[in-house]
Amino acid sequence: MGSKSFHPPVRTLMGPGPSDVNPRILEAMSRPTIGHLDPAFVEMMDEMKGLLQYAFQTRNELTMPVSAPGSAGMETCFVNLVEPGDKVVVCRNGVFGMRMTENVECCGGEAILVDDEWGKPVDPARLEAALQANPDAKIVAFVHAETSTGAQSDAKTLVEIAHKHDCLTIVDAVTSLGGTPIKVDEWGIDAIYSGTQKCLSCTPGLSPVSFNAAALEKVRNRKTRVQSWFLDLNLVMGYWGSGARRAYHHTAPINALYGLHEALVLLEEEGLEASWARHARHHAALRAGFEAMGLRFIVDAAHRLPQLNTVTIPEGIDDAAVRARLLNEYNLEIGAGLGALAGKVWRVGLMGFAANQTNVLFCLQALDAILTDMSATINSGAAVKAALAAYQKA
Numbered sequence: 001m002g003s004k005s006f007h008p009p010v011r012t013l014m015g016p017g018p019s020d021v022n023p024r025i026l027e028a029m030s031r032p033t034i035g036h037l038d039p040a041f042v043e044m045m046d047e048m049k050g051l052l053q054y055a056f057q058t059r060n061e062l063t064m065p066v067s068a069p070g071s072a073g074m075e076t077c078f079v080n081l082v083e084p085g086d087k088v089v090v091c092r093n094g095v096f097g098m099r100m101t102e103n104v105e106c107c108g109g110e111a112i113l114v115d116d117e118w119g120k121p122v123d124p125a126r127l128e129a130a131l132q133a134n135p136d137a138k139i140v141a142f143v144h145a146e147t148s149t150g151a152q153s154d155a156k157t158l159v160e161i162a163h164k165h166d167c168l169t170i171v172d173a174v175t176s177l178g179g180t181p182i183k184v185d186e187w188g189i190d191a192i193y194s195g196t197q198k199c200l201s202c203t204p205g206l207s208p209v210s211f212n213a214a215a216l217e218k219v220r221n222r223k224t225r226v227q228s229w230f231l232d233l234n235l236v237m238g239y240w241g242s243g244a245r246r247a248y249h250h251t252a253p254i255n256a257l258y259g260l261h262e263a264l265v266l267l268e269e270e271g272l273e274a275s276w277a278r279h280a281r282h283h284a285a286l287r288a289g290f291e292a293m294g295l296r297f298i299v300d301a302a303h304r305l306p307q308l309n310t311v312t313i314p315e316g317i318d319d320a321a322v323r324a325r326l327l328n329e330y331n332l333e334i335g336a337g338l339g340a341l342a343g344k345v346w347r348v349g350l351m352g353f354a355a356n357q358t359n360v361l362f363c364l365q366a367l368d369a370i371l372t373d374m375s376a377t378i379n380s381g382a383a384v385k386a387a388l389a390a391y392q393k394a
């Protein structure tokens with residue numbers, strides 16, 4: 001048929017994920033495939049568990065990557081912890097909180113909704129009120145870093161409130177892991193999931209999860225079977241659990257796991273705190289540039305995610321036309337708004353390997369040039385200077 005190998009264009013990925021992949025990770029993924037029960041592979045898996053424990057700041061024995069994207073990590077938490085009839089309080093302040101609600105319903109649970117405006121963090125007082133009104137609730141679920149808006153919620157406080165009411169917690173850390181502090185043990189998070197394609201700088205398709213003893217006790221003492229065979233932790237642990245004897249569960253995505261291992265080695269080399277600080281530093285410069293240009297952030301400074309910057313589109317400017325020009329003329333991808341924010345905002349990611357000075361200046365310069373060309377009401381030519389000044393101050 002004359003088909004040829006696929007060679008993707010080389011882009012700069014500054015959207016809501018996937019983000020730029022570190023070349024060291026791509027190189028690691030191209031190493032020879034070995035068997036998923038090969039002793040060398042099993043040794044790598046054990047090391048990866050330790051590296052993931054470091055990334056999540058936990059000693060949880062059950063800390064491992066699910067062989068599927070972040071959505072499967074989300075489902076792993078819900079299908080294992082929610083039984084039919086369970087009341088689950090779901091905090092919704094964006095798209096991913098809405099998906100959590102659907103997960104509860106798929107498991108036959110009853111979702112009690114705590115709604116906050118998009119762009120705002122989850123309000124601890126509303127969670128407290130929902131739990132007082134529902135003393136039989138068993139689980140509280142919330143998104144730490146809402147990728148649809150760029151708002152960060154106070155995970156530590158929300159977990160404290162949930163525990164005061166004897167609830168387990170499910171936390172979405174898909175966008176936060178590696179980019180902003182997550183302290184699973186210190187904050188007492190019971191079940192958490194993340195993704196590889198954001199601040200870990202890896203390719204999409206894996207979902208690190210971690211369950212503490214309380215969450216595992218609930219899984220082990222279920223009255224009903226887990227609704228999913230593939231995600232049933234009782235079975236998955238036969239492969240990922242500790243000890244020399246590992247049973248076949250599914251054929252692990254060997255080369256993808258090499259990639260995640262390399263991503264975690266990179267994180268360890270840089271240091272978690274240094275990675276958080278790097279995201280904050282480049283966010284400060286990008287913010288200075290956007291503000292100098294005249295673009296407004298939709299999230300208050302106190303709750304803004306450094307790795308996901310959501311700014312308003314200037315009056316009269318066609319969102320899709322700007323993003324298409326960025327892609328065609330600059331090979332630069334930024335994200336569109338979702339739901340009610342579609343056409344009103346851009347979401348600019350600074351995640352993992354993509355959080356660097358070159359990207360910040362490139363994005364500001366490209367956006368400035370296109371918006372100026374479209375006669376948008378911005379302060380042309382001010383953004384890059386402001387970002388450079390912010391770097392000098394840092």
Ligand SMILES: Cc1ncc(COP(=O)(O)O)c(C=O)c1O
Nearest residue numbers: 069070071096147172174175195
């Ligand atoms: C907060 C959040 N949760 C869950 C997901 C789903 O992850 P995936 O697309 O890898 O399935 C995403 C993806 O963007 C996300 O941002």
